[in-house]
Amino acid sequence: MAPITNGRTLYNEIPTGFPEPGKTTVYDTSLTIDLENVPLNGGVLVKTLVLSADPYMRVQMRPVDIESYMPPFIPGQPIFSLGVGKVVRSDRDGFKPEDYVYGLLDHAQYCLANPDAPVFGIRVFVPEPGLRYSAYVGAAGMPGQTSYYGWKEYANAKPGETVFVSGGAGPVGSIVIQLAKRDGLKVIASAGTDEKVKFCKEVGADVAFNYKTTNTLDVLKKEGPLNIYWDNVGGTTLDAAIANAANHARFVECGAISQYNSKEGVNMKNLDQIYARRIILYGFLISDLAPKWEAEFYKIIPKKLASGEIKFSEDITYGLENSGQAIRDVQIGTNTGKKVIVVAQE
Numbered sequence: 420m421a422p423i424t425n426g427r428t429l430y431n432e433i434p435t436g437f438p439e440p441g442k443t444t445v446y447d448t449s450l451t452i453d454l455e456n457v458p459l460n461g462g463v464l465v466k467t468l469v470l471s472a473d474p475y476m477r478v479q480m481r482p483v484d485i486e487s488y489m490p491p492f493i494p495g496q497p498i499f500s501l502g503v504g505k506v507v508r509s510d511r512d513g514f515k516p517e518d519y520v521y522g523l524l525d526h527a528q529y530c531l532a533n534p535d536a537p538v539f540g541i542r543v544f545v546p547e548p549g550l551r552y553s554a555y556v557g558a559a560g561m562p563g564q565t566s567y568y569g570w571k572e573y574a575n576a577k578p579g580e581t582v583f584v585s586g587g588a589g590p591v592g593s594i595v596i597q598l599a600k601r602d603g604l605k606v607i608a609s610a611g612t613d614e615k616v617k618f619c620k621e622v623g624a625d626v627a628f629n630y631k632t633t634n635t636l637d638v639l640k641k642e643g644p645l646n647i648y649w650d651n652v653g654g655t656t657l658d659a660a661i662a663n664a665a666n667h668a669r670f671v672e673c674g675a676i677s678q679y680n681s682k683e684g685v686n687m688k689n690l691d692q693i694y695a696r697r698i699i700l701y702g703f704l705i706s707d708l709a710p711k712w713e714a715e716f717y718k719i720i721p722k723k724l725a726s727g728e729i730k731f732s733e734d735i736t737y738g739l740e741n742s743g744q745a746i747r748d749v750q751i752g753t754n755t756g757k758k759v760i761v762v763a764q765e
Contacts, residue, residue: 422451428526428742430492433480437680437750440743443480444498452529459510462531463541467524468765470502471556472745472758477679488704497525501539501561503552504532505765518543521555526742528762547721557590557757558731559721561705565673566594567716568708573671573701574647578603581643583660586651588615590731590757591673593622595649597729607642609635609656611752618755622730630656639663652677654685661689664696672702680750732756
C-alpha cells in the first residue's frame with residue numbers, strides 16, 4: 420500500500436485567553452504514513468475513530484517547564500486526548516488488528532499508541548451491546564469515571580440531604596445529578612443556557628437555574644443549606660456555595676472551568692466559613708481512585724447507559740480539521756453535552 424496522508428492537529432502556541440483554532444492549534448496535512456511498514460517499536464498502530472475535547476486540556480497549554488497534573492502539549496507536536504480507535508497493526512501481546520482501544524491518542528488520523536503510558540495507556544475494550552463506542556470517551560469513560568469515583572468516595576450521601584452541582588449539564592455534572600437522585604438527595608444544578616437547564620431537569624435535578632440570568636447566591640440561600648457541593652466551576656460559584664453550606668458539608672472539588680482561561684482570579688469573600696462551618700474539601704484526580712473503583716464502574720455503568728437507566732448527551736464535531744474549534748467550544752461553554760470529535764468511521 421502506498422503511503423497516505425496522515426492529518427494531525429498540532430499545538431502551535433500558548434494562548435493568552437481562550438484557545439483559538441488556526442493560532443493555538445493548526446491542522447496539518449504535510450506528513451504521510453505507510454500503514455504496512457511504519458516501525459512500531461513495541462507499540463500499537465491505531466486508526467483514530469473518536470477523540471475527546473475536555474476542559475482540562477486548557478491546563479496543558481502552558482510552558483513546558485511548568486508542572487501540573489497533566490503533561491503539557493509540545494509546540495509543533497500533535498495535541499492529545501482520550502480517544503477510541505481500532506488497532507491496525509500491533510507489536511504488543513494483547514493487542515490485535517480490529518480490536519477497539521481506549522486511552523490517550525494523538526489528534527491524528529493514525530497514531531502510534533503506547534499501552535504503558537501513565538494513567539491512560541491504551542487498553543482493549545469490548546463495547547457494551549447497544550452502546551455506541553463514542554460513549555467511551557464520555558459517560559462510559561473518563562468523565563463518567565470522574566463522577567462515579569468522586570461521588571462514591573467523597574459524597575457520603577444520606578437520603579434527604581441537599582447537593583448543589585455546578586456545571587450540571589456537562590458530562591461529569593449530569594452523571595453526578597443522576598447518582599445523587601439514586602441516593603435520595605435533593606439536587607440543585609446550575610448551567611449556562613436555558614437549554615442546558617432543561618437537560619439538568621431531564622436527568623433529575625429538582626431545582627435547575629441559568630447562572631447567567633439568575634443570582635446563584637439567591638437560589639442557594641432559598642434552596643439550601645448544602646450538605647454536598649460538587650464543584651466543576653470554581654470561582655464565585657464556589658464562594659457562593661461556601662456561603663450557603665451546612666455545618667460539616669462535603670465539597671468535592673472536581674474542576675474550575677471559570678478559572679482556566681483567566682489568571683485574574685476572583686474575590687473570595689467567604690473563606691472564613693470553611694472553618695466556621697467545618698466544611699471538608701476533597702480534591703481528587705481519577706488516577707488516585709481508579710484502583711478502588713474502576714472494576715465496579717465498568718461492571719455497572721456501561722450497562723446502565725446502554726439500557727437508558729442513566730442518560731447522557733453528546734455534542735459531536737465531525738472532522739479532525741475541526742478539533743481546534745471543538746476544544747474552544749468546551750472552554751467557552753457552547754457545547755451541549757459531552758464534546759466528541761468524530762475523526763473516522765470504522
